[in-house]
Amino acid sequence: MPSSEQNEALQQAGTFDAKVFYPAEFPPDVPTIALAKFSLALLLNNDKDEAQRLFNTCRTTGFFYLDMLDHPTGRRLWRSACNLHQIGRERFRDTPIEKKMEYKTRPGVRVFDRGYLMRSAYAGQQNADLEIVNIPQSEFFGTKDDAGAGLPGWFSEEDQSDFKTAMECGNSVARGILSVLEKKLDIPRDSLASLHSLTDDSGDFVRILRYGGVPPSTVDEPEGFPPHRDAMSIAILFNWLGGLQIPSPEAEVNGYVVKDEDWRWVKPEAGYAIVNLGDAMAIFSNNLLKSQIHRVVKAPGDQRQHDRLSIIVATRPKNTCLMMPFESSIIPPNESTEVPITSLEWGYNVVSKIRQRAVARGATDLDNIVNPGNGGK
Numbered sequence: 001m002p003s004s005e006q007n008e009a010l011q012q013a014g015t016f017d018a019k020v021f022y023p024a025e026f027p028p029d030v031p032t033i034a035l036a037k038f039s040l041a042l043l044l045n046n047d048k049d050e051a052q053r054l055f056n057t058c059r060t061t062g063f064f065y066l067d068m069l070d071h072p073t074g075r076r077l078w079r080s081a082c083n084l085h086q087i088g089r090e091r092f093r094d095t096p097i098e099k100k101m102e103y104k105t106r107p108g109v110r111v112f113d114r115g116y117l118m119r120s121a122y123a124g125q126q127n128a129d130l131e132i133v134n135i136p137q138s139e140f141f142g143t144k145d146d147a148g149a150g151l152p153g154w155f156s157e158e159d160q161s162d163f164k165t166a167m168e169c170g171n172s173v174a175r176g177i178l179s180v181l182e183k184k185l186d187i188p189r190d191s192l193a194s195l196h197s198l199t200d201d202s203g204d205f206v207r208i209l210r211y212g213g214v215p216p217s218t219v220d221e222p223e224g225f226p227p228h229r230d231a232m233s234i235a236i237l238f239n240w241l242g243g244l245q246i247p248s249p250e251a252e253v254n255g256y257v258v259k260d261e262d263w264r265w266v267k268p269e270a271g272y273a274i275v276n277l278g279d280a281m282a283i284f285s286n287n288l289l290k291s292q293i294h295r296v297v298k299a300p301g302d303q304r305q306h307d308r309l310s311i312i313v314a315t316r317p318k319n320t321c322l323m324m325p326f327e328s329s330i331i332p333p334n335e336s337t338e339v340p341i342t343s344l345e346w347g348y349n350v351v352s353k354i355r356q357r358a359v360a361r362g363a364t365d366l367d368n369i370v371n372p373g374n375g376g377k
Contacts, residue, residue: 001019002018002019002021002022003022003270005270005271006018006021006022006270008270008271009069009078009270009271010082010270012069012075012078012079012271013078013079013081013082013083014079014082014083016082016086020086020089021082021085021240022240022241023241023303023306024241024301024302024303024305024306025301025302025303026241026242026267026268026300026301026303027300027301027302027303030242030265030300030301031248031263031264031265032264032265032266032267033061033246033248033249033264033265033266035061035063035064035065035266035274036053036057036061036064036065037064037065037066037067037269037272038050038053038054038057038064038065038066038067039067039070039071040066040067040068040070040071040073040074040173040176041067041070041071041074043176043177043180044071044073044176046180051180051183051184052184054177054180054181055180055181055184058181058277058281058289058290059288059289059290060249060290061246061249061290061292062276062277062289062290062291062292063246063266063274063275063276063292063294064274064275064276065269065272065273065274065275066173066236066272066273066274066275067271067272068271068272068273069271073169073172073173074169074173074273076165076169077165077166077169077170077173077236077273077313078238078271078273079165080162080163080165080166080169081166081238081273081311081313082238083162084162084163084166084206084208084311085208085238085240085309085311087155087159087162087208088133088208088209088210088309088311089210089307089309091133091154091155091159092128092131092208092210095154097118097128099153099154100116100118100131100133100152100154101116101118102116102152102153103115103116103133103152103154104116105117105134111203111231111316111344111347111348111350112134113134113136113138113203113204113205113314113316114134114135114136114138114139114205115133115134116131116132116133116134116152117131117132118130118131118132119131127212128210128212129211129212130209130210130211130212131209131210132207132208132209132210133152133207133208134205134206134207135151135163135205135206135207136203136204136205137167137171137198137202137204137205137206138201139151139163140160140163140164140167141164141167141168141198141199151163163206166206166311166313167198167204167206167313168198170206170236170313170315171196171197171198171204171313171315173236173273174196174233174234174236174313174315175193175196175315177234177275178192178193178196178233178234179192179193181281181289184330185285185288185289185326185328185330185331186328186329186330186331187326187327187328187331191326192233192284195317195318195321196233196315196316196317196318197318200318200319201318201319201320202315202316202317202318202319202343203232203314203316203319203343203344203347204314204315204316205312205313205314206311206312206313206314207310207311207312207313207314208309208310208311209308209309209310209311209312209377210307210308210309211243211296211298211299211307211308211310212307213299213304213305213306213307213308214298214304214305215305225295225296225377226256226295227256227257227258227293227294227295228256228293228294228295229278229279229291229292229293229294230276230278230279230291230314231278231279231280231316231346231347231350232278232279232280232314232315232316233277233278233280233281233315233316233317234275234276234277234278234281234314234315235275235276235278235312235313235314235315235377236273236274236275236312236313236314236315237273237274237275237276237310237311237312237377238273238274238310238311238312239268239274239308239309239310239311239377240268240308240309241268241299241303241306241308241309242265242266242267242268242299242300242303243296243297243298243299243308243310243377244265244266244274244294244295244296244377245263245264245265245266245294245295245296245297246263246264246266246292246293246294247262247263247264247292247293248262248263248264250262251263253293256293258293263295265300274377276291276292276294277289277290277291277292278291278316279291279350280316280317280323280343280346283323283324283325283346284323284324284325284326285325285326285331286325286331286332286333286334287332288330288331288332294377296377310377312377316343316347317343318343319342319343319344320342320343320344321342321343322340322341322342322343323340323341323342323343323346324336324340
């Protein structure tokens with residue numbers, strides 16, 4: 001049964017069947033990590049103590065919980081995420097794969113910010129084990145030639161408001177976090193926030209993911225998203241079932257290799273988003289800020305049998321931004337002699353390298369393998 005906290009959080013979003021969001025309890029006997037919890041209201045109101053705690057966390061784990069219910073912008077974002085959970089569940093379920101596949105990814109040199117991708121877990125299987133749809137901010141706010149193109153045809157016009165709200169509020173929350181970090185990094189005001197405008201051509205997106213549930217007797221389970229870091233600045237994740245894991249603070253991380261026993265579950269908290277910094281923030285701060293490795297696996301315990309829906313609001317630097325550290329009294333000096341590249345070029349390079357790793361790991365159907373560098377959660 002859903003807890004009182006889960007029911008109360010859903011009541012903030014509207015009229016929902018809590019059993020759909022929380023069909024099984026998160027098991028109490030799996031190893032979890034205690035992420036720091038932050039108040040969105042305090043951060044947006046420039047509370048000094050909350051800002052210092054956030055900076056300390058962003059220098060260590062790079063992951064934290066953010067209370068969506070103590071500020072009007074957060075409540076709007078939480079409400080839109082819950083709506084998108086239901087919209088995604090219905091659209092993925094009711095739309096033929098052939099129709100969904102018509103929503104293509106963008107061609108050419110760009111990071112995955114638009115389109116539908118799926119994976120069939122087993123040879124000959126028709127149903128998707130993993131589905132992703134990305135809706136770019138340019139569909140509603142951007143400056144690309146196809147701005148205003150709207151949603152793919154298998155969404156309804158009524159769905160647009162929730163995507164737009166998620167983009168607007170997600171960008172506002174991300175820029176609020178960036179404003180806090182600017183001050184702590186001792187760089188000029190708006191140095192980071194100005195690189196992440198909602199209307200810039202940046203590759204920002206809202207993503208809906210569906211990980212298919214598996215029967216208890218299933219042994220040969222497909223991998224979710226292998227260990228990776230995100231090719232973005234800030235990711236805001238909403239999920240209601242487990243699946244996300246990050247290494248324990250004591251774990252030895254060798255590139256993308258972490259011992260199985262060192263992974264820790266990130267337990268979803270009702271009314272909270274899970275926020276993490278991506279590689280862009282590590283670059284801007286010359287690795288002073290942490291872009292943490294993480295992975296996605298099947299949900300734990302009894303949750304494993306149920307479809308797992310997640311919503312991600314991704315914020316990236318605008319495409320023309322040069323990817324290089326800022327200079328300040330806090331940021332370590334930049335000793336690199338390489339010519340900096342743009343955010344668009346950098347993102348494309350990240351994607352290309354991850355595809356190469358996928359091939360090295362034995363992946364053969366790259367068209368149907370979702371790129372982990374874009375933040376699978």
